[in-house]
Amino acid sequence: MAATEHPLKDLEAFLPEGCFDHVVQYLYQYKVHLTVARSRKTVLGDYRHAFRGNNHRISVNGNLNKYEFLITLLHELAHLLTFEQFKNTVPAHGKEWKRLYSQLLVHFVQLKVFPDDIVKALEKSIISPAATANGETELLKVLRKYNPHIPEGVCLLCDVPVGTVFMISNGKIFQKGELRRKRYVCAEIKTGLLYTISAITEIKPIADKKGE
Structure with missing residues (x-):
């Protein structure tokens, strides 16, 4: 998988306005090695927990629009927080992960970094997050409107x-x-x-x- 390791100051270009400092706080606190990956068809993001002295590792596809990039990053941060609290004793997308992901979404919604239509679409995710992007059909339909380039006829x-x-x-x-x-x-x-x-x-x- 080809990826680019961006200095944290460059991360701001991938995020909605108003959330950079909050994201960086998590990355510093948990010593996250973040990479911006090229487009992957099967996943939008990925998390690997700290192991034998290595940092937590998160990758997010760099071709996502800013709102989808942030939501994907929060999805993976929720995996990190779940591992920090429970290690490998709970399911990857179990109730523990759902609770932590919901809390992250609420926090960033309260920062008012999302447009109103995305906030409305996120309500279902906050109540009951889906394990994969395919489970968030309505949310992804709204997010797609913010893609900078939508091919003609697609x-x-x-x-x-x-x-x-x-x-x-x-x-x-x-x-x-x-x-x-x-x-x-x-x-x-x-x-x-x-x-x-x-x-x-x-x-x-x-x-x-x-x-x-």
Whole structure:
């Protein structure tokens, strides 16, 4: 994984205005080695606990918009705080992590660093945080509006009707099927094989009407 280690003064460019000092306080207090990673398709961020004299390590994708970057960083900081209190005795996304993540979200919401629509979308996360980004469909839809560059003709899978034929980033073409929890069952046009695809996957519809 390619990553860039930024001096803390450079971290401010990745964060919403008004939260830098609060973030840095956590990084200093817990001696966090933070890296800004290139885009990863499977994760937005990652945490590795301190081990044999090494610091806690957190990585966050550098291609996220500022609000998504902060929320991802708080998600990983919650893992750090959970480890500090409980070590490896509790589940990774158990009630202990949920409580600490909720507390972090509340703290930063109170700093008024998020726009009102993101604050509203965060309410569900504060009450019951999801373990992964795929579990936060409504929040991610709101966050996407703040991306500096949205490719023309690209939208989210959850925003098109069932039956829509679409292409994903690797060039494969599917037809959208029914929702199964947070993922849609989609048929690959070329092979007929069924796949479950995240509701918040960016797609490019390639037909004006439902496929046949």
